[in-house]
Amino acid sequence: MNILLAAAEINPFAKGGGMADVTSYLCVEWGEMGHDVIAVLPGYKSIDKAAYGLRKTDISFEVPMGFGKETATVYSGSFPNSEARIFLIGHDEFFDEDYVYGDRNEDEDDDRRFLFFCKAVPELCKAINFSPDIVNCHDYHTSFIMPILKAQYKDETLFAKTGTVFTIHNLSYQGIYDKYRVMDFTGLKHKEFEVGSWFEHEGKVNFMKTGIMYADRILTVSPTYAEEIKEPYYSEGLQDAINSRLRDITGVLNGVNYRDWNPITDTFLSKNYDSGSLGIKEELKLEYLRETEIPETRHHLPLISFVSRLTEQKGLDILENKIAKLLNTNKFILAILGEGQAKYEDLVIEAKNQFPDNVILQLKYSEREAHRLIAASDFLLMPSKYEPCGLTQMYALKYGTIPIVRATGGLADTISNYSAEKGTGNGISFPHYNRDELEASIRRAIDLYKSKDHIEKIRLNGMAENHSSRRCAKGYLEVFKEVLDDKS
Numbered sequence: 173m174n175i176l177l178a179a180a181e182i183n184p185f186a187k188g189g190g191m192a193d194v195t196s197y198l199c200v201e202w203g204e205m206g207h208d209v210i211a212v213l214p215g216y217k218s219i220d221k222a223a224y225g226l227r228k229t230d231i232s233f234e235v236p237m238g239f240g241k242e243t244a245t246v247y248s249g250s251f252p253n254s255e256a257r258i259f260l261i262g263h264d265e266f267f268d269e270d271y272v273y274g275d276r277n278e279d280e281d282d283d284r285r286f287l288f289f290c291k292a293v294p295e296l297c298k299a300i301n302f303s304p305d306i307v308n309c310h311d312y313h314t315s316f317i318m319p320i321l322k323a324q325y326k327d328e329t330l331f332a333k334t335g336t337v338f339t340i341h342n343l344s345y346q347g348i349y350d351k352y353r354v355m356d357f358t359g360l361k362h363k364e365f366e367v368g369s370w371f372e373h374e375g376k377v378n379f380m381k382t383g384i385m386y387a388d389r390i391l392t393v394s395p396t397y398a399e400e401i402k403e404p405y406y407s408e409g410l411q412d413a414i415n416s417r418l419r420d421i422t423g424v425l426n427g428v429n430y431r432d433w434n435p436i437t438d439t440f441l442s443k444n445y446d447s448g449s450l451g452i453k454e455e456l457k458l459e460y461l462r463e464t465e466i467p468e469t470r471h472h473l474p475l476i477s478f479v480s481r482l483t484e485q486k487g488l489d490i491l492e493n494k495i496a497k498l499l500n501t502n503k504f505i506l507a508i509l510g511e512g513q514a515k516y517e518d519l520v521i522e523a524k525n526q527f528p529d530n531v532i533l534q535l536k537y538s539e540r541e542a543h544r545l546i547a548a549s550d551f552l553l554m555p556s557k558y559e560p561c562g563l564t565q566m567y568a569l570k571y572g573t574i575p576i577v578r579a580t581g582g583l584a585d586t587i588s589n590y591s592a593e594k595g596t597g598n599g600i601s602f603p604h605y606n607r608d609e610l611e612a613s614i615r616r617a618i619d620l621y622k623s624k625d626h627i628e629k630i631r632l633n634g635m636a637e638n639h640s641s642r643r644c645a646k647g648y649l650e651v652f653k654e655v656l657d658d659k660s
Contacts, residue, residue: 173202173207173208173305173306173649173652173656174207174208174302174303174304174305174306175202175207175208175209175210175304175305175306175308175652176209176210176211176212176293176297176302176304176306176307176308177195177198177199177209177210177211177212177308177310178211178212178213178289178290178293178307178308178309178310178314178317179191179192179195179211179212179213179309179310179311179313179314180213180214180272180286180289180310180311180313180314181195181213181272182195182196182199182211182213182258183195183196184196184224184252185213185219185224185226185258185260186213186214186216186218186219186272187272188272189481190341190426190561190562190563191310191311191341193429193563194310194341194393194426194427194563194644195211195310196251196429197427197429197641197644197645198308198641198644198645198648199211199251199254199256199258200251200254200256200429200641201641201642201644201645202256202645202648202649203251203254203255203256204254205645205646205649207649209256209257210256210257210258210259210300210302210304211251211256211257211258211259212258212259212260212261212293212296213258213259213260213261214260214261214266214267214285214286214289215245215246215247215260215261215262215263215267216267216269216272217267217268217269218269218272219260221247221249221260224249224252225249225250226247226248226249226258226260227247227248227249228245228246228247228262229245229246229247229248231245231246231296231299231300232244232245232246233292233295233296233298233299235288235291235292235295236291236359237284237287237288237291237357238356238357239356242263242266242288243263244261244262244263244288244292244295244296245261245262245263246259246260246261246262246296246299247259247260247262248260259296259300261288261289261292261293261296263288266281266284266285266288266289267285282313282347282349283347283349283350283353283354283357283377283379284353284357286312286313286314286316286347286379287316287354287357287358288357289313289314290314290315290316290317290320291316291320291358291359293307293314293317294317294320294321294324294325294328294331297330297331298328298330301330302330303329303330303331303334304331304334305333305334305335305652305656306334306335306336306337306652306655306656307321307334307335307336307337308336308337308338308339308648308652309336309337309338309339309383309387310339310341311339311340311341311342311345311380311383312345312346312347312379312380312382312383313347313379314383315338315347315379315380315382315383315386316358316379316382317336318336318338318382318383318386318387319358319360319370319371319382319386320358320360321334321336322386323360324359324360333656333659333660335388335389335652335655335656335658335659336386336387336388336389336655337387337388337389337390337391337648337651337652337655338383338384338386338387338389338390338391339390339391339392339393340380340383340384340390340391340392340393340401340560341393341560341561342560343380343401343406343407343408343410343560344408344485345380346378346379346380346381346408346410347378347379347380348373348376348377348378348379349376349377349379350376350377351371351372351375351376351377354371354377355377370382370385370386371385373409373410373413378410380410381410381413384410384413384414384417385413385416385417387420388420388655388658388659389420389421389422389651389654389655390417390420390421390422391421391422391423391424391648391651392421392422392423392424392560393423393424393425393426393560393561393582394423394424394425394426394560394561394581394582394584394585395423395424395425395585396423396580396581396582396584396585397423397559397560397561397581397582398421398422398423399423400558400580400581401414401421402414402415402418406558422651424644424647424648424651425561425582425585425586425639425643425644425647426561426562426563426566426582426644427566427639427640427641427642427643427644427645428563428566428567428570428639428640428641429641430570430640430641433543433567433570433571434570435453435547435570435571435572438543438547440539440540440543440544441456441543441544441547442456442459443455443456445572446635447572447631447632447635447636450572450628450631453547453548453571453572456544456547456548457471457475457548457549457550458471459548460475460544460545460548461475461505461548464532465528465529465532466505466529466530466532467529470505470529470530473503473504473505474503474504474505474550474551474617474618474621475504475505475507475548475549475550475551476504476505476506476507476549476550476551476552476553476576476614476617477506477507477508477509477545477546477548477549477551477552477553477573478506478507478508478509478510478552478553478554479509479510479542479545479546479552479564480509480510480554480564481510481511481512482508482510482511482512482513482516482517482519482520483512483513483516484513484516484557485556485557485558485559486512486554486555486556486557487553487554487555487556487557487578487605487610488512488513488516488519489557490555490557490605490606490607490610491555491607491610492516492519493607494607494610494611495519495523496523496526496527497611498611498614498615499523499526499527499530499531500527501618502530503618504530504614504617504618505530505531505532506523506530506531506532507531507532507533507545507549508520508531508532508533508534509534509537509538509541509542509545510535510537511535511536511537517535520533520535521533521535546564546567546568546571546573547571547573549568549573550573550574550617550621550627551573551574551575551576551600551617551621552564552565552568552573552574552575552576553576553614554575554576554577554578554583555576555577555578555602555605555610555613556577556578556580556581556583557578557580557605558580558581559577559578559580559581559582559583560581560582561581561582561585562577562581562582562583562586565577565582565583565586565587565599566586566639568634569586569598569599569634569635569637569639570634570635570639571635572631572632572634572635573631573634574598574599574600574617574627574630574631574634575587575598575599575600575634576599576600576601576613576614576617577599577600577601577602578601578602578603578604578605578609578610579601579602579603580605583601584601586639587599587600587601588601589601590620590626590629590630590633592620592626595629595633596633597630597633598630598633598634598637599630599634600613600616600617600620601613
């Protein structure tokens with residue numbers, strides 16, 4: 173199968189969030205399974221092209237944009253330790269910045285940047301003579317590839333049998349822009365943008381809706397999220413569009429790249445361990461705590477980590493009114509790694525200042541520190557308001573770190589509440605998004621920590637599970653095959 177994956181972020185070349193990890197391992201896994209895979213990514217200035225062996229090709233082509241044309245340049249290379257190919261679409265203005273997404277401190281130009289990218293992808297295929305069986309577009313940034321293929325390349329032999337699959341990573345980010353600008357940039361007919369059209373939503377062009385309406389099939393990143401987005405609470409205003417495509421939506425649970433996230437081989441750890449050597453995990457915890465300001469007399473307490481962006485989505489609003497009360501018990505240590513909204517950064521800074529012996533705070537995210545903290549922690553806290561999938565809880569399971577989660581989206585699909593009577597379950601889960609259930613779950617974790625037998629059982633249950641990226645990649649391929657069967 174010839175597969176083209178298009179995304180705004182792909183690890184290790186450009187990363188803004190978890191989507192970069194998923195798009196990366198999908199390409200690598202498909203390549204290892206014998207498929208001809210190319211990934212296409214904007215050629216951001218921030219990408220260290222020399223470090224990744226990406227070379228500038230002699231390929232260039234013009235892309236019509238409104239009343240003029242813009243020239244695209246192309247870099248090519250491959251994924252580290254893989255035959256899967258990567259192509260970067262370059263432009264001196266659109267991607268000549270250090271950020272992946274628009275600069276939030278200035279007027280955003282993401283509509284123009286990503287429309288240029290979407291229009292360049294089919295031209296790249298022509299330039300390298302690649303005939304994709306499947307074009308897999310990830311999130312709103314790449315959605316316009318699909319209507320452009322249908323409207324402007326329908327007579328091209330190269331795309332005669334191409335199927336399209338749109339992956340929704342997070343419905344909250346929709347790409348909402350002025351429809352007159354987008355009309356001019358796309359070259360599509362103006363009547364296509366009228367009220368009620370597949371592009372339009374509430375008087376604007378909505379890139380996410382465009383992807384939902386024009387894809388042959390739609391994927392979400394977990395089965396539960398695929399069901400949740402049918403409801404008004406989770407549909408982010410796009411319930412009508414989603415309901416019109418219900419039969420075409422499938423949830424495929426994201427996976428973990430165990431090449432990078434595995435305590436047996438993790439190069440960020442001073443010592444490696446597995447389920448048979450959990451004593452080393454305790455050594456890593458003490459090693460981590462000795463590097464902090466936490467008094468040594470407190471190192472025996474459970475270490476609960478929060479490794480995430482500091483946003484309302486991640487549960488900071490229900491933690492806000494409980495954090496001081498919980499920390500005042502002096503029964504656990506809270507380690508926070510991540511950055512985010514100013515109000516929540518202020519919240520955790522205040523907690524650190526008020527409880528210096530109980531709180532570890534690092535506002536600048538670091539991949540190295542994320543690995544070390546997850547390995548060192550006894551529990552991982554993820555009380556999300558909604559979570560399309562989440563990867564961190566699956567990392568935690570592999571490292572014997574017990575997730576405390578709110579049962580939503582992928583958290584509901586991966587974490588089951590521990591039963592002390594049956595010895596089943598891999599974490600602590602609470603169903604309703606409220607402060608009291610969050611507090612009760614943290615208190616339960618503290619109580620469970622007093623029993624080494626229970627803690628070890630939960631850890632072993634989690635470490636025995638398989639949430640591999642290969643499983644996820646196979647799930648995608650099953651949907652791809654269905655699309656191609658429908659077209660044959």
